[in-house]
């Protein structure tokens with residue numbers, strides 16, 4: 001089965017977890033996009049009454065265009081469930097997120113939810129995190145400082161740019177430094193070291209946050225627990 005086929009399968013399963021009356025966090029990225037489409041289809045078909053909070057402007061707009069009631073975290077600060085993709089899923093459901101640049105809002109929305117369900121295709125499950133570059137969101141003026149400190153720590157940061165070479169900016173108007181670590185043997189240590197740098201807004205390591213991962217495989221959807 002193609003990667004998109006796997007993503008669709010897991011998106012359908014995740015949409016099935018949403019129940020009438022729930023407050024739902026909707027994630028960002030290509031897998032979340034499929035989940036939002038499937039959720040929109042369920043709302044239309046079954047008349048589910050749900051309210052959603054999105055982890056990016058793009059997902060907010062997509063959800064609203066599909067008939068979901070999408071509100072802000074101010075209006076709905078407590079969520080029953082947050083469903084989102086990931087770039088890597090390691091042991092204990094340690095995650096790298098932020099390939100789509102939404103890590104900051106994703107971490108905020110995830111932390112507002114009772115359950116965080118991660119939805120991925122089988123290529124995302126790894127024995128150790130780090131092959132996927134770890135995104136670090138930084139305040140613009142602090143970029144040279146943070147870049148220097150990350151380099152000293154051996155994290156090989158590269159500023160994210162658009163294809164034409166212009167600076168990539170997050171929804172919060174910050175820069176992203178993608179850290180080419182190759183391996184992250186101790187994610188707790190790495191998270192602490194990066195968080196300690198002044199000017200870092202957030203990093204893409206999501207540790208002890210996931211409640212369940214739904215992993216699409218050619219044989220079906222597998223569940224992974226922390």
Ligand SMILES: O=C[C@H](O)[C@H](O)[C@H](O)COP(=O)(O)O
Pocket residue numbers: 027028029030031032084085086087096097098099100101102103106
């Ligand atoms: O910032 C983006 C998010 O963390 C995404 O959830 C992550 O990059 C996975 O995206 P995709 O489902 O497109 O692989």
